[in-house]
Amino acid sequence: MLFVALLLLAAVLAANTGLLILQIGLQWVFSQAPQLQTSSGCDWPVESLTVVIPAYNESVNIEACLNSVLSSIPPSREWHVIVVDDASEDDTFALARKAVGSHPCGDHLVQLVQAGPRPTGERWVGKNWACTCAMEYVSSHWVLFIDADVRLKPDALRRALVQAHQDKADLLSLAPRLECGCLAEWMVQPIMASLLGLGFPVVASNDPSSPVAFAAGPFMLFLRSSYEAIGGHRALAAEVVEDLALARGIKQAGLRLRYLLALDAVTLRMYENLSSLWEGWTKNWFLGLDRNVLRALGAAAAVVLMFSVPWINAVSALLLVVLFPTMAFWWWMVLTFSLLAVAQQLLLRLWTRQRFEVPIRYWWLMGLGGLLVGAIGPASVWRTVTGRGWTWKGRALN
16 A cells, blocks of 8 residues: 555645646746737827628627627727628527627628638638638738637727737737636636646747747737738638647748737637537647647646646545555645645636636636546547547538
8 A cells, every 4th residue: 555655645746846837837927928008098000900700600709799899999090890700500690780780880890791601622621711701801901800709898909909010010919818607617717728828938929039939819910911921811721720820920921920918908708618618629739739649648647637636636545544544644645735736726726816817716626627628638639630529619620
């Protein structure tokens, strides 16, 4: 039993070390990360702007998204919105039309477009086709692509356009604040947000001399001439993670990329339930880790170690104290370090609340969330490699 005790103790010590590294790393990253600046009321770029919202089966989101956009402080002297329905099978288009009709300036500001069927004999995935169709109607200096699950604060568009103009950016992308609604999101999204926060190459992405490029797909503001210079979404029709591909295209062309935190300006609610969360993260996990099997599986295992093992070992230690009292010293050691790791998880959530205004609700379910992420890793590898079940909103990606 001594071997078992040492194994359990080693696991919780590793979990504590990992959590400590995660917390220190997050604080360092976000102390260095540039943020979207506030703008004065007199800031008014003369350039024109088009906001493009690609939408596929977004009946849950499209009205709220459009209302937030239409409630914006005018970002420029000339601006309008294009909503592209990507052959939705629900009432996305009807609800978009309803939202437009309920706004005093809706008919003037918004153009509703049907993308139509995708070209036969060509592979188009995700929102690439809808965004490409939208560009047929865009003639503005700037074009902004946002997802339907994004909500904008009234000054978000103006602040983004002002900063893009001041920074001479060819692409300005904003990292939103993640919101949680369903229980599955509360279990998983705080963990994912921590991992993404640590993994975001913010400083390198904003360094013109670095080849590293990162962007957040929910909010990507392009100088239109630069977007067209790299071929836009049409050039990467078959690219599932199109935001990273576009960011890399900008940097590889010698253009300027700006990636900023905008937690006070943009919010994002990614998933409505466990099913959509599972589909979304199994779509992205393996791709986000550069299709590296060892990294994808290793990262999933590390999440289980840091977030699930402390809870499992704490319960195990209490049982082992009763079953094997002669080894009580070792079991109490395991329990002590397990509870220390659990305390670190709580501290992580408290820091997240203070830094990102994310409540600590259901923080004690992070152990279960870790197990779910641990399952997402291998499932993502399997689905991406085999193409079986590799979908987004029911559409096959292979």
